[in-house]
Amino acid sequence: MDSIVSIAAFYILAAVTVGSAVLVVAFKNLVHSVLVLAISFLGVAGFYLMLNASFIAMVQILVYAGAVCIMVVFGIMLTQQGGMSGSNGFNKQIFASGGVVALLIAVIAYLGVNAGEWQISAKQVPHDTVGNIAVLMLSKYMIPFEVAALLLLVALIGAVVLAKEVKAK
Amino acid sequence: MTLGPIGPSHYIVLSAILFSVGLFGVLVKRNAVSVLICIELMLNAVNLNLIAFSKYITPTEFIGQIFAIFVITVAAAEVGVGLAIIISIYRNKLTVNLDDFDWLKW
Numbered sequence: 001m002d003s004i005v006s007i008a009a010f011y012i013l014a015a016v017t018v019g020s021a022v023l024v025v026a027f028k029n030l031v032h033s034v035l036v037l038a039i040s041f042l043g044v045a046g047f048y049l050m051l052n053a054s055f056i057a058m059v060q061i062l063v064y065a066g067a068v069c070i071m072v073v074f075g076i077m078l079t080q081q082g083g084m085s086g087s088n089g090f091n092k093q094i095f096a097s098g099g100v101v102a103l104l105i106a107v108i109a110y111l112g113v114n115a116g117e118w119q120i121s122a123k124q125v126p127h128d129t130v131g132n133i134a135v136l137m138l139s140k141y142m143i144p145f146e147v148a149a150l151l152l153l154v155a156l157i158g159a160v161v162l163a164k165e166v167k168a169k
Numbered sequence: 170m171t172l173g174p175i176g177p178s179h180y181i182v183l184s185a186i187l188f189s190v191g192l193f194g195v196l197v198k199r200n201a202v203s204v205l206i207c208i209e210l211m212l213n214a215v216n217l218n219l220i221a222f223s224k225y226i227t228p229t230e231f232i233g234q235i236f237a238i239f240v241i242t243v244a245a246a247e248v249g250v251g252l253a254i255i256i257s258i259y260r261n262k263l264t265v266n267l268d269d270f271d272w273l274k275w
Contacts, residue, residue, distance in 0.1 A: 010175045014183050021187055021210055025194040030203060037206050044213050047180075051224045056216075056237050063241055068209060068248050075202050075252035079259040089199045091268060097196035105189040112181030118225060120176065125228040132231050133238070141235055148242045155246035162253035166260065 009050060017043030030080070030088040034072050041065040052125035055133060180221035188214035201255045201265045205248060212244045 020040040027033045041064040048057035080087060126132060137145050187210060194207030216237045223233025259265055 007175060010179065018183070018186055018190070021190045024206065024210065025190060025198070030200060033203060034206065037209070040210065041213065044217060047183075047217055048220055051220050052228075053220045053224070053234050053237075056220060056234055056241075059238065059241055060216075063245055064209070064213070068245060071248055071252060072202060072206055075205075075255060078256050079202065079265045081263065087200060088203050090197045091199045094197045097193055101189045101193040101196070104192065105185055108185035108188075109182045112185065113178050115178070115181075118177045120225050121228050123228045125224055129231070129234065133234060136231055136235055137238075144239060148239055151246055152242060155250050159249040159253035162250070162257045 006050065009046075013043050013046045013050070016040075017047070028086055028088055029084050030076050031073070031084055033088055034069055034076070037072075038065045038069045041069070053129060055130045177221055177225045180217060184214040184217045184221075187211075187217065199266050199268060201258075201267055201270075202252070204267065205251045205255070209244060209248065212240055216240050 017040050020036040020043065023036040024033045024040060027036065041060060045057045045060040045065070048054070048060055076087075191207045191210030191214065194210065195204050198204050198207065219233040219237045219240070221233075223231065223237075227233070255265060258270065262269060
C-alpha cells in the first residue's frame, strides 16, 4: 500500500467522494442530489476496495448505490408536488449549524491526527474475505445475523403498513 | 499526518469530513427526504472508519467488516421505514417541508 499509485488513488477517491457529498448538500434540486449521492457511494466503495474489503465494496454498490438511491427517488416522486427546482432548500439555521459542524470537524481531525502511534498490525488481510465473513456470520455472530434478518422483515412489513393507501370514508 | 503512506489517520480525517458534511445537511435542509439521504452519508463515514480500523488494527479477525454489514442492514431498514413515514405524513399535511411538521410544538 506504500506505492505512489495507492497514495494517488486515495486522494483522487477522497476528492470525488467528499466533492460529491458536498454537492448533495449544495444542490437545490433533490433529484440531482440523489444522483451525486450515488457517485459518493461509489467513491466509498472504491475505498473499501483499497482496504481489501471486496465483499463490502460489492454490498455497498448493490445496496447503497443501487437499492437505496432508487428507493429515495421513489420517495421523492411520491412526495413532490409542483416542480423539482428549489425542492431542496435551506432553513434558517445555516450559520449556527455551520459553526457547530466546523468545530466538530476540527475536534475529530485534531484527535485523530494526534492520537499517537497506531498499533498497526503487520499481518495482511486474507484474500478470501467472503469465506471468512461467512464462517464468522454463522458461528460467532449467528444471533446478531438472525436478529438483522428479523429486523429487515419487521421493517419491510412496517413500511408496507405505513405507506398503504388509506381508504377515503 | 503527511503525504506519506496512507494510514489510519488519513481515513479518520476523511471520514470526519464526510460525517460533518452529512451532519450539516441534516441540520440545514428543509426537505425530509434530503435529511434521510444526509443520514446515509453519515452512516457511510462510520462504515469507512470501521473498515479502515479492521484493515490496519485487526486484519485477520474481520470484526469491522461484519459490523459494517450490520450497519448497512440497519441503514437499509431505516431508509425503508423513514420513506414510508414521510409518505404517510405527506398524505396528511401535503408537504415534506420540515418547518411545517409542527404538531409537537409547545
